[in-house]
Amino acid sequence: MCRLTIITTAGRPDEQSLKLAELASQELNAKIIPRQKRSVRKLAEIYDANVIVAGKNRYEYYAKGAEAPFFFHPNSAAFRLKRVDRGEEEPLLTACALQKGDTFLDCTLGIGSDSLLAAYAVGNSGEIIGLEADQNVAFIVKTGMQTYDTSELPLTSYMRNIKVIHANALEFLKKQEDNSFDVVYMDPMFTEVIEESTNFEALRFAGNHIPLTDEWVIEAKRVAKRRVVLKAHFKSDWFERYHFQRDVRLTAKFHYGVYIK
Structure with a gap:
């Protein structure tokens, strides 16, 4: 209920x-x-x-019982995009191998930082859809992306290009045709705490956290045209269980896994 x-x-x-x-x-x-x-x-x-x-x-x-509020702010994405502009590697973009004009489905939008980077990579000719299972979180992020104004103008335009949909990822995937999106991305909330930001903690408390399942992975692989990318804690066995090639980063607390069709 x-x-x-x-x-x-x-x-x-x-x-x-x-x-x-x-x-x-x-x-x-x-x-x-x-x-x-x-x-x-x-x-x-x-x-x-x-x-x-x-x-x-x-x-x-x-969320009832939460000590701190959840709100939209593009801080994390702005920091990551600055590193990309400096020519530094961004592991998410490396894993997704996005090109201008690509379509990208983010099954677990959350605060939207990963979708913002994807929007940068696909440009104005691409399409980004972000799914969020919690209605309140979806509303906060959707409104924030459409109204937040930053002095970094490219970041503002990237936010405006993201379509936020309140939906359960599995139910949404079931309604899509085969090979509907170039890249499908999944970032189920970790049971282990990694992010130290207060807003990530607020999201952990407020969000609707749905565990990864066999059916979810099967549907993601069906809907993806080129690849499925999974983000998980470095201790997770999901990569091996679901046949994702893990990008091992020795100092990172989470890894990306790639399934190429």
């Missing part, structure tokens, strides 16, 4: 906050609850609900 989600505003809402609250209410079919000087934790307890706070310029998502 899905937990109720409610929408509220910052303590002293302005006109923009009220507009954002109304938008979230319509998109998520969720009730707006006036803040009335109550804390987010108090509202979550009263309504036994997840809480989305419409602030002055962004949404913050507090």
Whole structure:
């Protein structure tokens, strides 16, 4: 059973906050609850609900019981793209071998950093679709990608090119034709904690974490035209179990695995 989600505003809402609250209410079919000087934790307890706070310029998502909110910010992707611009290797792009005009399906969008790098690689002629199983996370990331403005203009344009869909990856894959996407990418949430960012921890708490299954891998291989790429903890046996060629990086806590058709 899905937990109720409610929408509220910052303590002293302005006109923009009220507009954002109304938008979230319509998109998520969720009730707006006036803040009335109550804390987010108090509202979550009263309504036994997840809480989305419409602030002055962004949404913050507090899954019930979470200490810190989840929100959209392209920090990680910006840092990684700067390294690419300097000519440094980006393991994800190496594993995916994306070309301009390619189609890329991200089965586990999360905060969207990997899809942002893929959008850079495929350019304006390519297509990026990101799937997110949790409706609230999908809404936060979709809205953020369409409205976040950064001084790094190329990054802004890459974000705008990503189509975010609230969907279970396996159910979505089952509806696709054979060889529908050049690259299919899967990054199931690790049981081991790697990311130290507060926002990644918030996502770990808020997200809908679906374990990798035989059926999911079979469908991904069917839908991919060229390759399937899997990201997993370096201790994972998924690579060997599902016949992915592992890119071993001795100092990395996670590896990429590639299945080439």
